[in-house]
Amino acid sequence: MDFDIKRLGFTLLGLLIVLNWGLLMNAFMRKIGARVARRIGIPWHQPWIDLFKNYSIRSQITHGLMFYLGPIFRLSGGVGIFLFMPMIITGDHWLNYSFQGDLVLIMYFQFFGMLGMALGAGEGGHPYSAIGISRGLSQFTTIEVPLTLAIISLAIQYDTLSLADIVRAQQGGFMHWSMWTNPFATAAGMLAALGTLGHSPFNLVMAPNEIPIGPPTEYHSTFLGVLQSNGAILHVVEAALFMNLFFGGATNWIEFIVKTFLIYFWSVFVGMVFPRFRIEQSVTWFLKVPLVLGVIAVVMFM
Amino acid sequence: MMVDDKNKKKFDNPHYAKREVIGPDGKSFIVDPMNDYFCDARPKVHEPNIIPAVEKFLNxxxxxxLWVLGFGTGCGSIEIPPLITPRFDVFRFGIQMRPTPRQSNVFIISGYLSVKTLKRVIRSYEQMQNPKYVLALGSCTVNGGMYYDSYNTINRLDYYLPVDVYIAGCMPRPEAIIAGFNKLKELIREGKGEGANLYAKNFDWYKANQKKIIKDWNMPDYNW
Amino acid sequence: MKSLIDKLGKTFDIKDIVYQRPNLAFVTVSKEHVLNLITNLLDYEGFSHFVLLSCVDWIEDNAFQLTYFLNNPTLKIDIAVRCFIDRNNPTMTSAHHLWKQIATYQRELKEMYGIDFPGSPGVDENFVLEGWDNIPPMRREFDTKKYAEETFFPRPRNKTNDPKEYMKSKMYPND
Known part of the structure; x- marks a missing residue:
């Protein structure tokens, strides 16, 4: 591939947009949660201030090399998904570095950040980190099962592993979306989205008032700032992944923002209604209905 | 009942004793928890950013x-739940609770502090990262309050930790705590919230005071 | 209640019976008979619930008063068995074999009053005070105010005025 400065520039600009949109979306969702609890909630610019605050902490402590690399792996997981994800399908400015077979790479990057975090948090030496990460990995493994089945079903349906091709195949009207052409895969995928977006029923791993916040227990200052930035990016790109897979992608930034907001809101909406699941409950939950839906989706297109 | 040096208790925690352990590979090695589990490096003074405009923005x-460490040390911690629930909702002002000292900036000493709790408070405080602030609630932290003559509660918190803001009252209402937070914000914006550096500068004095009342000091001097 | 005390009186040397309420009585027995009495109450009279074990320091009489408070859940009556032990040699037989939780009470009494209960599990461990190396603090010869002033850096008191005198000197200085 030739080095293309224009393409790199647009990708970095897209990353900036995605980061800021992710922070704003996090603030919106926390405000929605506050309104449900009849509070006023944080100001909309609070995530940026928290980010500045965390980057401005003067002292850091480290527990070794892997402790440094944990947040970096996590960030590269989020940015990696972004790099290979087509954002806006029309034109070729916002396709990033998507290519044939990027779907496999995206699936890999989803787990990559988690594994890096496991290594880093384990190095931290805090027992809560280790417990949190083992919970997180076991839950994420079961989330991946229905998600992978849904993606396999779509790959068979459209006969491609390229996200851009999947999105292009859904163009041409509302009824062309995978949501209508492959409803079982959509159902399985959107149930898995509840887990990957990490809201209430399945947020035991990172919830601050559970076993004190799990993997990032030891992370502070800049480390935490990196994790927060990654969280913002990851929320948008995960929502964009489901948008591209099931809801016809986006043809401009307005559509992108509306669709990612609604997909993220779906997980927040469920999270506001349902209480938190314990790990063994969520593991068995993902291995019941979403798994069956995923299997049906695959069998339908065999 | 007389107490002299001979029958004074010795405080050796067997968990922190040096011992030989046989690992899973069959080799034996020495474990010295006081050196292996903790770091005993002294705290450092971290100077503010040299560019005043940057420091002002960061402040x-x-x-x-303000991320508050969720550690209720005394009866005053009962005033914290109304703060974060709909009645007073301090999230509006950028105040949140964090469960781990690593990520928190503000330590609320909520009311009386027994010697036993003080030991945990010191450990938690030292694990917080550099710009860190202490908010002392209630008259107990000012002069001992109603426990001024108790054998087990401290009288003045500022002899053990650098206190930024005192909030008087027994107990202070949530409104008073919000007023205290506003005062703390003013201090930080003026660049006066340098409690961590104060602690590092006067480290020996603080340690001497702490060790005077914590008799079974079975931890390192500074455990970040 | 009265019939129960009378029945116990035939077997044990009970003194100072106080009927506090229709369902609460205090009895006093000698130090040697306390365990026999509460074992009897547990085994034969249905006092299966142990409420508390407390101590009072009678420094003038040179004695500690231990109170074992028992409850009969079926009849809903309470009985408190008191005994006096020597203050110079504060040792008492442990009763942790009857109710497990007594060991915790005994551990607390060891720390707060210095009363020893040989054989009670963990009686020498710290209970509330960590690293206490002075006279047990609940003994009355322990001057807690003096100790606090010596230890905890008391803040100097503000100057205060007697309101009556102060108002008088302000408002009627010539009187």
Whole structure:
């Protein structure tokens, strides 16, 4: 591939947009949660201030090399998904570095950040980190099962592993979306989205008032700032992944923002209604209905 | 009942004793928890940013994002739940609770502090990262309050930790705590929230005071 | 209640019976008979619930008063068995074999009053005070105010005025 400065520039600009949109979306969702609890909630610019605050902490402590690399792996997981994800399908400015077979790479990057975090948090030496990460990995493994089945079903349906091709195949009207052409895969995928977006029923791993916040227990200052930035990016790109897979992608930034907001809101909406699941409950939950839906989706297109 | 040096208790925690352990590979090695589990490096003074405009901006961000360590040390911690629930809702002012000392900036000493709790408070305080602030609630932290003559509660908190803001009252209402937070924000914006550096500068004095009342000091001097 | 005390009186040397309420009585027995009495109450009279074990320091009489408070859940009556032990040699037989939780009470009494209960599990461990190396603090010869002033850096008191005198000197200085 030739080095293309224009393409790199647009990708970095897209990353900036995605980061800021992710922070704003996090603030919106926390405000929605506050309104449900009849509070006023944080100001909309609070995530940026928290980010500045965390980057401005003067002292850091480290527990070794892997402790440094944990947040970096996590960030590269989020940015990696972004790099290979087509954002806006029309034109070729916002396709990033998507290519044939990027779907496999995206699936890999989803787990990559988690594994890096496991290594880093384990190095931290805090027992809560280790417990949190083992919970997180076991839950994420079961989330991946229905998600992978849904993606396999779509790959068979459209006969491609390229996200851009999947999105292009859904163009041409509302009824062309995978949501209508492959409803079982959509159902399985959107149930898995509840887990990957990490809201209430399945947020035991990172919830601050559970076993004190799990993997990032030891992370502070800049480390935490990196994790927060990654969280913002990851929320948008995960929502964009489901948008591209099931809801016809986006043809401009307005559509992108509306669709990612609604997909993220779906997980927040469920999270506001349902209480938190314990790990063994969520593991068995993902291995019941979403798994069956995923299997049906695959069998339908065999 | 007389107490002299001979029958004074010795405080050796067997968990912290040096011992030989046989690992899973069959080799034996020495474990010295006091050196292996903790770091005993002294705290360092971290100077503010040399560019005043940058420091001013960072102080503004710090004052707008106060993360409180969720550690209720005394009866005053009952005033914290109304703060974060709909009645007073301090999230509006950028104040949040964090469960781990690593990520928190503000330590609320909520009311009386027994010697036993003080030991945990010191450990938690030292694990917090550099710009860190202490908010002392209630008259117990000012002069001992109603426990001024108790054998087991401290009288003045500022002999053991650098206190930024005292909030008087027994107990202070949530409104008073919000007023205290506003005072703390003013101090931070003026660049006066340097409690961590004060602690590092006067480390020996603080340690001497702490060790005077914590008799079974079975931890390192500074455990970040 | 009265019939129960009378029945116990035939077997044990009970003194100072106080009927506090229709369902609460205090009895006093000698130090040697306390365990026999509460074992009897547990085994034969249905006092299966142990409420508390407390101590009072009678420094003038040179004695500690231990109170074992028992409850009969079926009849809903309470009985408190008191005994006096020597203050110079504060040792008492442990009763942790009857109710497990007594060991915790005994551990607390060891720390707060210095009363020893040989054989009670963990009686020498710290209970509330960590690293206490002075006279047990609940003994009355322990001057807690003096100890606090010596230890905890008391803040100097503000100057205060007697309101009556102060108002008088302000408002009627010539009187």
């Amino acid at each position: 503004w961000a710090r004052s707008k994002s």
